[in-house]
Amino acid sequence: MAADISGFPRNIRYKQVMIDMDEKMNLGRITGKDVTEIIFRAYRDQDIFLGEMLIGDCQDSDRRFILRVINIMHGNEASESGWAPRTAGAFMDGDTKDQEYHVYDADRRLYNHVVCAPLGYLIGQGDDVQFRSPKTIPSHFSQVRRASNDDYRFLEKYLGNIKLGSLRSGEQIIRHVPVGVASKDLAQHMGIFATTGMGKSNLMKRLAGSVMESGIIGLLILDPHGEYIDGGKEELRGLMHHPKASSNLEVYVTREVEGNVASVKISSTEITVQDMENLWPFSQPQIELLNAVWARERENWLPYIVDTEGTHIYQDFNEQFHEGSIGVVKRRASVLNRSQFITRDNRISMTKTIIEQLHSGKVVLVDLAGASEKEELLISSILARAIFQTNQSKFKNKKEFKEIPTCLIALEEAQRVFNRAWGGIFQQIAREGRKFKTGLCAISQQPKLIDNEVMSQFNTLVILGLADRQDRERLSSSARQDISKLDYEIQTLMTGEGLVIGPNTPFALPLKIDLYETYLKELASGPKEDKKSVDSDFF
C-alpha cells in the first residue's frame, strides 16, 4: 500500500479528510492580504483546485466572501529558509540508501498557501441574500470553507435562461446550479473562444439544443465544417438527433445530406458590391467601377457585369474606367455567377424563409461544408444582412418589432471577418445590431486576431481553454469582468470547462458544459421542460 509523507496509507488519510470536510467543510484560515487578493492557510491534505469557489466567513460581520482559487503554493512552519529543499534532499538521500524518513507532525508543520481572488461578498441569507462587489476584506484569520447550497442561491438571477451546463467549482461540478447565457443579452452579441479541441462544437450544439427546447430566440448557425447536422462522427450526435429537431430545427445544405433538408439557394439580386469587396481586395478604381455599376443597375448589377462585354461596360461608363479594371471585376463577378448556390431567379432564394423561421424561435442550420470559402462568406454575409435589414425595418413598427425574438447569428472562424472594425455587414451588426434584436455569436480560436473595437461589442463571453497568451490578453482587456487574475485558470481549463461572463454576471461564472450526447440522453429520460420556462427549473 502506498504511503504518504507521514506514513499513513494514502487511501485511509483521504477518507479521513473527506469525513472532516463533510462535517465541517473547514479548509483553513485567512492570513492576508488585500481587496484584490486573499491568501489563506489550508490544511495540507485538503484537495483544493484552481478555479474553486470557496467561502470566507468574516469573523466580525455576517459577510460571506466568495473567493476563487487562483494559485496554490506549499508552505511550512520552518523558520529557516531552505528547509524544504534540504528536507527533500534528505528524502532523496534516503531513497538512494534505502533509508526511510518520516515527517512527524506533518499536519502541523506543512500546509498550503491558497491564493484567491475575492469575487465579492454576500450579506443576508436565503431569499434576502445580496451580492456586493469586493470593496472590503474579511477579518483576520476568518475561516474558509467550501460553499454550501445556500451560498450558491444568490447566483440564481445571474445564471441565464439558455442553459449550457452546470456551475463548476474547480474540478467539482455543482449539478443543481445550471449555468447558461441570458437571452436578453444576446442582441448585445456573444463570443465563444477556445483553442481547438476544447469543446466549441459541443458548446454550440448544447446552445442550439437549449434554443430548440425553449424557442426563446432564433438561432442561425453558419456551419462551414458540416459538423453540427449529424455530429460529424459516428459516435457523436448532431442537431438532427435532438428530440425537438422535427419541429424546431431547419436545415439548409450545400452538399448531399440525408434527411429533411433544403438546398442553399440565394438570389444574385441579394448580392451587393459590398459583398464583393469583402471577398477580394480591390483597387480604388475597381471599387469606383463597382459602385458606379451598383448606382446604375442596382440589384441587377451582378448579371450586368457578368453578361455585358467589357468594351460595352467601358463605353456605358463613358470610358471612365480602365479596361484592366473592368476585366478584373468581370472575372471575379463570373466566379460568383458560376456558384451553384446562386440563382438569378429571385423567387427561389431561401433568405426570406430563413428569417421567418428565426422569427418563430427556431434553430436554422446552414451547412456550408459543400461551399468554397468565398461562397461560404458570401452566403453568410447575405443571410446576416437580410436578417439585420428585416429586423431594422420591423423596428419602425413597435408592435411588430416587439413580437420578434432576438436573432442570434453564429459565425465560425469569426476572426476572418472581424480582423477589422469597419467595412462589412458583420461589423455593422456588431455596432448596430443590439438595437434591432440582431446579435452575433462569434466563434473563434484566435481572438487575438479580432479587432479590439469589435471585441468590445461582445457583451457575453464564453471562454473555454485558451493556450495562447495573446488570445487571453485580448479577452482580458475587453471582458466586462476583470478576468486578469484568471489567466492561469483559463490556460488550464480542460475540455468542456469554461467561464461565462455576461453584462450582468457578478463575476466570471465557471461552467462545465453538458456533453451534448449526455444531454440528449437526459432529455430522453428526464421530464421535459416547458417551452420558455427554463428559469423555473433552475432551483
Added chain:
Amino acid sequence: MHDSITFTNPYSTLKYAPPNFHRMLRGLNQKELENVVGQMVSDMDEPQPGSAQEKGIIEIKGDIAESNFQGFSKSENAIMLAVDGGSATILNAGSFVVAGMRVGHVEFHEKQFNSASEPEFHLLHLASGHLEKYYEIFFEKIVGGEPPDYPKGLEEAVGRIRALMEWSQVEKILYQDIPEGVVLAFDGAMWAGIKGVGTLLERIVEQARQKKIILCGISKKSMLTQGSRPLIPMVQMLGDDVLPEATWHYPLETGNYSEKLFGKIYLAKLHSRSQYVFRVDLSLPDGVKAEEAFGKLAYYADDPTYVGYPYPLARVHNDIAFSRMEVNDLKAMLRAEALQKGMNPKEWQLTFQDFHEILDTSR
C-alpha cells in the same frame, strides 16, 4: 587632496582568511590567533591528561576500543514521552530580572502525536535579595527539605529552578498510569548537578525501574571528555569507520561519580545518516537491554529535519521554548499591567532600557 591610504596586511600568512579579514581582524595580534589554532590542533593530536573537573564535566576511563561499538536495529513501534523545559529573561533591570520558566511533555504513539501536557509556567521576579527564598520554595516542593546550598547569581537561579521543574515533571509522569516499556525521555543527563537533588533522582530512577519505564536523558551538548579533548568527536570518527552507515551505541566507562550519576552513559548514533552522535544516559528496568532502548529511540529519530534525534524531544522543545515573539508579548503585557498599577511610563522605560538593543538593531 587626501593622501592615499596604504594598508599593510599583518595577516599575510593566513591561508584561509575570509575576503574581508583585514577589517574583521583589525586590532587582533596575529600571534594570539596562531596560538589558538595551534592549541586546538595539538590538543587533538596529543590529549592532555587531567583537565580540571568542573561541575558536569565527566572524564571517561580507558581508551576508546573498536570492539565496544554495538550495532542495533530500529524498533517496529514504540511509545515515547518527552519532557523539556525552557526559560527566558523577560525583563532585566540589572538588579533584578523577570524570568519565564516553562516545562511540559508530549506523548507519541507509533510515530503520531498523541497528546501534550498543559505546560507548567512560572513568571518570577528574581532579585539578589530574595533569590534564596524563591529557591527554597522550589527545592522544598520538588526535592523535599532545605537546599544544601543556594544559587550564586540570577542566571544560576533561573537555571536551577528550571532544572528542578524538569525533574519534577519527569517524576509526575512516573506517577501516572503509563504502560510498561514506554520510553520517558528528557533533555540532559542523569546527573545531579545541583547539590541535594540526588534524592530526587534516586526516587525517579527507582520509580521508573518499578514501573518498567525506560528512563533516558539525551544531551544536545555533552561535557564528556577524554583528557582535555571532547569525547564525542573522537568516538564518532572511529564509529563511522567501524560501523559505517549504521546505527550504533558505545557504552562508556566513567570514573567514580556514584553520588552524582544515576544512569549508565552511552554515546549513540540513532540514524545511519545522522551527522550527530548524542550522549544518552539510560536507566533501564530489569530485563531490558540497552539495544531495546536504543531501538525505540531510533524509531523516532528519522525525521528528515532532526535526523538522529528523537522527534518527540524536538517537538517538546519547540513547544516549550520561548520565542522572541512570546518574550515581546510578555514584556508588553507586563508593561501594560505595571502602568495600570500606577508605574510611570518613563520610569519603566528608564528601568528596562538597554542600549544593546539600539546597537544590535543599528548595525
